[in-house]
Amino acid sequence: MGVVAATLGASAFWVSSRSFAEPAALVPAPMMDEAPRPHLETAVVAGGCFWGVQGVFQHVKGVSEAISGYSGGSKANAHYEIVGTGQTGHAESVRITFDPRVVSYGKILQIYFSVATDPTELNHQGADTGTQYRSTIFAANPEQRKVAAAYISQLDKAHAFDAPVVTTIEPFKAFYPAEGYHQDFATLHPDDGYIATNDMPKIAALRQFFPALYRPQAKLVGATASE
Template structure:
């Protein structure tokens, strides 16, 4: 589905969150008026926080193939966009996790009543990037892990900070890292990220995939998400790759 020619029924609410995140027929009007919108604290991108690497990790086993990690940290447009620029990541797909298959749709998840969180499934080569290294990027530049049931201008449980652990090892590494960061007080306040068992992941609608790359001039992307990729490049230069790995065939 073309994001410029389709209008989801649920427009996502407030000025900079739901209204401007809509892949909408009114996109050009929004972009034209973007220069007139105030950019205060609630509209600015979250700053990167430089954090230490995880003390515990799981080294890649000899001959290991690709592995997956599922994380949630607010709008999946930005989280997907960040990890599409990480070396060793072979795929980053926007989707939904935490709820049932019957409610895994943009309109229903937007109600905040499904148990789903907007999430990203990351497929990666553990010989190039480890699970704990992905978490370091997640906590440092992809989102603010101290915000409870919100991220920047977006509010609701669907925007919660959550690590969906696929196995006990992932849960152990994530739990250990959160405790390490809280002890070091690197964020100045406790981490709100929860750890939930991964039951299933449901890819989001086609118009959400690769949204940052396809629509860099969208006001929400320009203000909230592109700075995250800039922070990735600055804070993790060895992990950054200029060309994003995209979901869309031929994109």
């Protein structure tokens, strides 16, 4: 597998932070992307509470599944109450299964940086604090690592944000689905105070910034999630 050049997207612009718990920004598309492939691929990212990250990617065309879970620690401590201590090495993460013929890995990262997370915040997002809320890309292979590293460098050089990107790249080891009650949370509880304040604006930003990739009907996990 190799990488190919991609066209630079529109210049970054900001949406008022008064409307979002974390400011959303349409950042330039990555200049480097994975070569197209004819099979499904997975990406694992972390960027704060997994409810919002999952909610965003469930609305992206070409994504067949987005599951909330834990990555970075061991199977033994992949439980919400334990992860919440911040001592497990896990981050609240989302595993995204996507068709690269519809949405590329680079485009997944552009959406991630634009609306799913604030990449200038490392061990917190908004009011959520701790290493379990870190902004991290879990690279599944050398190609993903190369694309992610090049993209972070590109965004920093372009001053796409008011502060340096502190999103880290960690090697992917394993992903453990979160408890069933965490799955599809943004869709099932849109009026929840946390969701309404922090996560529904992210989905609205996705619709605004990426209209060609926005899917009105969320692709829910449903019965496929682990209990």
